[in-house]
Amino acid sequence: MGSASSMLTQYDIEEVQEHCHNLFSQQEIVSLYQRFCQLDRNAKGFISADEFLSVPEFAMNPLSQRLLKMVDGLNFKDFVAFLSAFNSKATTEQKIALIFKVYDSDGNGKVSFNDILNVLRDLSGSFISDEQREQVLTQVLKEAGYTKECYLLLDDFIKVFGNSGLKMEVEVPVD
Structure with a gap:
């Protein structure tokens, strides 16, 4: 090009x-x-x-x-x-794959408890304490059938987010 x-x-x-x-x-x-x-x-x-x-x-x-x-x-x-991934025609799996990459900051193909905790810290800033974040995350993982020690793979993200009605869309203005 x-x-x-x-x-x-x-x-x-x-x-x-x-x-x-x-x-x-x-x-x-x-x-x-x-x-x-x-x-x-x-x-x-x-x-x-x-x-x-x-x-x-x-x-x-x-x-x-x-x-x-x-x-x-x-x-x-x-x-x-x-x-x-932000196109309205993108599949849920394509959108989730992008989200997974955001969490998998070291690119090793798996997301740890700490990886998720770091994203939550970025999102919530000082509004909640690390202890509160850990408690919430531990509970959410438990409800999804995972523990703090689990590593989540892309397939796990698809399983967890797949039916969530995920909306990630940006319109491309056309002149």
Whole structure:
């Protein structure tokens, strides 16, 4: 796809569509490419953590530091693939896989009690104590059939969140 300042060809658009399981229309991919080029201020062909932080909604997200690990250095194809989990046509499994990656900060394919606790700490800040967080998490895991010592795999996340009616959607504005 060349540098970020070049135009997308029909082949590029179709390649990106295939890469993201056809969750975006050609028009949406063109709009996402325009947004990608705006974020890629130095036209390097990828977006850095600092460039992502220039998006106020991203910077204000309590999980922004965790998300930055996932998005730092994404090229356009991977940028669209990342965003595809937020598409209304994405499957519940695709959405849960993204959530799992947020919790699995070391990328070892499993989520520990402490991994979940750290995300809860990021989300709740100083509003509740570590002791309260641990009590709540211990109870939630117990109700789901897990213990503090368990490691959760992606399949466990799908089992727990699969019927939750999970909503993670972002509309792509099309010019």
